[in-house]
Amino acid sequence: MAVDATQPYDDQNVFAKILRGEIPSxxxxxxxxxxxxxDINPQAPTHILVIPKGAYVSWDDFSARASDAEIAGFARAVGRVAREAGLVEPGYRLLANTGPDSHQEVAHLHVHIFAGKPLGPMLAR
Structure with missing residues (x-):
C-alpha cells in the first residue's frame, strides 16, 4: 500500500523497528x-537501502526538517555505501519514492541503491 508522505511519522514502521534492533537486517x-x-526483496542483483536515523517520513519531510548536518551526512553516507560496495563503475541507480503516486511503501525516508546489471530506462514506457 502506498504511503501519504504528508502523514505524521509512525515509529512502528518497519525501518524504525530495524533501527531499534527489533527486526533483524x-x-x-x-x-x-x-x-x-x-533489501529483503531485491529488485536488482545489488539492492541496498539507506535510511536516516531520524524520524522522517519522506524526502520532502527530510529536506524541510532535517538539520544541515543530517542532510550532508546522509548524502555522504549514500555515496560512501555505493563506493564501498564497488558500484561507481559500472554504475548504479538511486531512487527515493515520496507519496502515493511514487508507490512509497514505508513511511520512513529510504534511498534505494540498485546495481549489478544494466537497469534499462528509468520508467516503463
Missing amino acids: KKIYEDDVAFAFH
Missing part, C-alpha cells in the same frame, strides 16, 4: 545519521 553501513542494509 543485513547491515552494510552505520554512522551517526544513516543506516544501510540489504
Whole structure:
C-alpha cells in the first residue's frame, strides 16, 4: 500500500523497528545519521537501502526538517555505501519514492541503491 508522505511519522514502521534492533537486517553501513542494509526483496542483483536515523517520513519531510548536518551526512553516507560496495563503475541507480503516486511503501525516508546489471530506462514506457 502506498504511503501519504504528508502523514505524521509512525515509529512502528518497519525501518524504525530495524533501527531499534527489533527486526533483524543485513547491515552494510552505520554512522551517526544513516543506516544501510540489504533489501529483503531485491529488485536488482545489488539492492541496498539507506535510511536516516531520524524520524522522517519522506524526502520532502527530510529536506524541510532535517538539520544541515543530517542532510550532508546522509548524502555522504549514500555515496560512501555505493563506493564501498564497488558500484561507481559500472554504475548504479538511486531512487527515493515520496507519496502515493511514487508507490512509497514505508513511511520512513529510504534511498534505494540498485546495481549489478544494466537497469534499462528509468520508467516503463
